[in-house]
Amino acid sequence: MSDDSAKDKDPDPKFGFETLAVHAGAAPDPVTGSRAIPIHQTTSFVFDDAEHAASLFNLQVFGNIYTRLTNPTVAVLEQRMAGLENGRGALCASSGHAAQLLVFHVLMEAGDHFVSAQQLYGGSLTQFSQSFKKMGWDSTTVDARDPENFRAALQPNTKAIFIENLANPGGIVIHMQAVADIAHEAGIPLIVDSTLATPFLNQPFEWGADIIVHSLTKFLGGHGNSLGGVLVDSGKFDWAQGGKFPTLTEPQPSYHGLRFYETFGDMAFSIAARVLSLRDLGPALSPQNAFYILTGIETLPLRMERQCANAFEVATFLEAHPKVEWVSYAGLKSSPYYDLGQKYLPKGAGAVLTFGVKGGFDAGVKIVENVDLFSHLANIGDTRSLILHPASTTHRQLSEEAATAAGAAPDVIRLSVGIETVDDLKRDLDQALAQV
Amino acid sequence: MNHDSYPEKLIREILRKSRTIAMVGASTNWNRPSYFAMKYLQTKGYHVIPVNPRSAGEEIMGVAVVASLKYISESIDIVDIFRNSEAAGPVSDEAIEVGAKVVWMQLGVRNDEAAARAEAAGLTVIMNRCPKIEYARLSGEIGWMGINTGVISSKRRLKI
Ligand SMILES: Cc1ncc(COP(=O)(O)O)c(C=O)c1O
Numbered sequence: 001m002s003d004d005s006a007k008d009k010d011p012d013p014k015f016g017f018e019t020l021a022v023h024a025g026a027a028p029d030p031v032t033g034s035r036a037i038p039i040h041q042t043t044s045f046v047f048d049d050a051e052h053a054a055s056l057f058n059l060q061v062f063g064n065i066y067t068r069l070t071n072p073t074v075a076v077l078e079q080r081m082a083g084l085e086n087g088r089g090a091l092c093a094s095s096g097h098a099a100q101l102l103v104f105h106v107l108m109e110a111g112d113h114f115v116s117a118q119q120l121y122g123g124s125l126t127q128f129s130q131s132f133k134k135m136g137w138d139s140t141t142v143d144a145r146d147p148e149n150f151r152a153a154l155q156p157n158t159k160a161i162f163i164e165n166l167a168n169p170g171g172i173v174i175h176m177q178a179v180a181d182i183a184h185e186a187g188i189p190l191i192v193d194s195t196l197a198t199p200f201l202n203q204p205f206e207w208g209a210d211i212i213v214h215s216l217t218k219f220l221g222g223h224g225n226s227l228g229g230v231l232v233d234s235g236k237f238d239w240a241q242g243g244k245f246p247t248l249t250e251p252q253p254s255y256h257g258l259r260f261y262e263t264f265g266d267m268a269f270s271i272a273a274r275v276l277s278l279r280d281l282g283p284a285l286s287p288q289n290a291f292y293i294l295t296g297i298e299t300l301p302l303r304m305e306r307q308c309a310n311a312f313e314v315a316t317f318l319e320a321h322p323k324v325e326w327v328s329y330a331g332l333k334s335s336p337y338y339d340l341g342q343k344y345l346p347k348g349a350g351a352v353l354t355f356g357v358k359g360g361f362d363a364g365v366k367i368v369e370n371v372d373l374f375s376h377l378a379n380i381g382d383t384r385s386l387i388l389h390p391a392s393t394t395h396r397q398l399s400e401e402a403a404t405a406a407g408a409a410p411d412v413i414r415l416s417v418g419i420e421t422v423d424d425l426k427r428d429l430d431q432a433l434a435q436v
Numbered sequence: 437m438n439h440d441s442y443p444e445k446l447i448r449e450i451l452r453k454s455r456t457i458a459m460v461g462a463s464t465n466w467n468r469p470s471y472f473a474m475k476y477l478q479t480k481g482y483h484v485i486p487v488n489p490r491s492a493g494e495e496i497m498g499v500a501v502v503a504s505l506k507y508i509s510e511s512i513d514i515v516d517i518f519r520n521s522e523a524a525g526p527v528s529d530e531a532i533e534v535g536a537k538v539v540w541m542q543l544g545v546r547n548d549e550a551a552a553r554a555e556a557a558g559l560t561v562i563m564n565r566c567p568k569i570e571y572a573r574l575s576g577e578i579g580w581m582g583i584n585t586g587v588i589s590s591k592r593r594l595k596i
Contacts, residue, residue, distance in 0.1 A: 089582050
């Protein structure tokens with residue numbers, strides 16, 4: 001290559017998603033040269049001297065103190081997720097639920113309120129209506145299929161809107177951009193749980209989200225071996241507007257009056273979530289789990305491509321099956337969410353789908369008991385194909401009405417389609433359906 | 437020069453070659469952003485000289501505060517401006533007068549006219565950036581806090 005063409009090159013090219021999935025956050029170890037990511041299996045890190053320790057505790061210099069706050073292996077995963085979502089910063093937690101807790105802990109005071117979609121993972125609905133309520137964090141759930149419902153539920157003390165862009169379990173795609181506009185008109189952030197979409201299929205910051213949460217337990221880790229969660233901050237929300245977020249704008253007594261937004265600017269949210277919320281509530285991710293999840297993320301694009309293709313084929317097979325009443329998968333032309341799916345998830349409608357078997361609850365139970373290759377368990381996003389009857393498991397804490405509203409009516413069966421040979425998956429479902 | 441984005445290489449070179457930083461608008465109050473930046477840059481081996489007429493004669497982290505760039509006798513590599521965009525103009529002009537090599541305006545601070553004058557006089561100008569954050573980003577340290585450095589490299593790096 002001639003010197004001239006080298007000069008014309010962009011000095012800092014943008015890397016593609018697949019490259020980021022392998023490399024973001026993970027340089028060779030500066031001391032040892034290790035190319036794989038070292039697992040820093042340690043609780044604590046030595047200080048150079050008392051002055052260094054003081055500067056670290058005052059947040060004046062960057063460095064590691066204690067693994068509840070930061071750990072270099074976990075930090076690689078945080079940077080990887082921030083990179084994949086094109087966000088400013090990220091913070092890992094011990095589970096997806098823990099990440100949700102940390103987000104709200106930064107935003108909410110006792111007596112505050114947020115609005116969430118009805119179409120959420122059942123465990124999130126319970127977290128909000130039961131445990132958050134106990135802490136004085138009030139919430140209203142609305143039918144997210146019409147974004148205007150969010151506007152109608154806003155109150156003067158509403159601090160955020162929470163949705164899943166691709167809802168678990170229903171195959172429902174939410175009009176994220178419209179919800180973001182409503183949140184921003186109200187001066188509050190939109191939090192998007194993008195667990196089912198993963199950054200490979202959808203990047204919520206491009207559609208107006210301010211904070212993203214993931215259960216890393218699912219497709220990101222991807223192998224069903226490690227729990228984990230993460231929050232990612234876009235760094236673009238103006239926390240000073242309207243004085244609604246005192247944790248970020250008011251002096252913090254535990255840091256001698258430091259104001260996070262003033263001091264850390266676009267890094268304020270993720271740093272506050274770490275050094276205030278994670279510090280005090282404690283759900284840190286273990287370095288070992290971070291390592292497993294990072295190894296999983298390296299193949300996220302490959303797995304998602306295969307899993308989406310398999311899911312589409314399984315959905316098409318089920319739709320044509322005489323014992324199946326209906327199939328909900330946004331990749332099917334028959335889906336009411338097909339158009340939104342094309343807009344928000346052009347690379348694929350994900351690998352989770354639901355269907356209704358003729359014969360209702362009892363037939364549903366029979367199917368999950370009769371499959372041989374699909375595993376009957378309460379998880380999604382594994383390389384293995386998984387099957388679940390939400391009404392009798394994940395959504396059983398909800399009333400039948402609330403479960404139905406969340407996409408988990410008595411006849412609903414949820415599949416998380418893996419990377420196996422798709423004909424084997426179809427054959428397994430076919431033989432199980434033959435028995436009802 | 438384009439001031440909407442800066443090549444990584446340029447920022448690395450400035451931070452590698454510079455030793456003396458005059459920090460205009462440095463605060464004696466320990467929980468102000470400028471104090472954080474000065475503390476960090478000191479620990480990285482930079483000689484940071486605080487400049488602030490209101491605190492002249494006091495000390496910040498063991499260094500005497502001077503009233504203006506004119507009172508600094510040593511040669512200045514970077515003039516780091518912690519003032520608003522308008523006030524950054526005259527400070528930048530003063531940086532030209534005292535022979536500084538780089539005018540560096542902090543995050544949120546940008547004055548294109550002043551930048552053009554400084555560039556015409558042969559200085560390098562960086563705006564709307566923080567040298568502490570850039571150092572921490574390019575060294576990878578800021579990544580320990582989960583911040584996206586944007587740096588992708590298969591090279592083993594011991595310093596910036
Ligand atoms: C969409 C969604 N969000 C959040 C969670 C909670 O994640 P975790 O189990 O890692 O706490 C789940 C788990 O099933 C989920 O499916």
